[in-house]
Every structure is written in C-alpha cells, then in structure tokens.
Amino acid sequence: MRIIQIRRKTIVEKRYSFKMGELITKVTYIKKHLFGLPIKTIHKYRQTYYGEIKDCNNCMLFI
Template sequence: MRVIYIKRQTKNERRYSKKMGMFSPKVTYIKKYIAGIPYKTLHKYRETYYGQVKCCTECNLAY
C-alpha cells in the first residue's frame, strides 16, 4: 500500500445559486490521503447541465 496517494470521488450535493436556485449537481473532490486518512482537499469542481466544468466557489451548499 502506498503511503501518500491522491483519490478522486464524485457525489451528488444540493447547492444553491442566485441565478438557478436549488439544484443538485455531481461534485467531484480531489483529495490527498496519507496512510489511508484524508489529509487535504486539493480541488473540488462540478459539472453543469451543459457539460462545462466550474469551480464550486460560485454556489453555496444548501441543507
């Protein structure tokens, strides 16, 4: 087993933006793991309905 590795995980989240309102995109997280424990999130992005890739800082999490 490697000590340090990077893993990509995709999951659905509920988000809110002023232009679109509530929506649930697939959000992809790229995380760095050290000995199997998540250490740091390097990047997170989402794919729009039209196939564009956007950063997740534009919209807020909605619970």
C-alpha cells in the first residue's frame, strides 16, 4: 500500500459562465491522498464541447 497517491476523478457538475450562462460539464479533479484520505486538490479542469481543455477558474459553481 502506498502512503501518498495521486488520483483523478471526473464528476458532472452544473457551472455558470458569464458568456454561456448555465452549463452542465464534466469536471476532472486531481487530488493528493494520504492513506486513502484526500488531502489537497492539486488541479481541476473541464473539457469543452470541442475537446479543448480549460481551467475551472473562469466559471462559477452553480447551485
């Protein structure tokens, strides 16, 4: 068993962008785990309809 692991997980989320309004997209989280417990989110990104990879900083989480 490894002590520190890096894992990716893709979740479907509702996001809000000023240009497009509400959008439902797949967001991929890259997290660091210690003994199986998540410690820190290293990076999160989303893939657009055209296959382009974008950072999640420019769109807000829609609740």
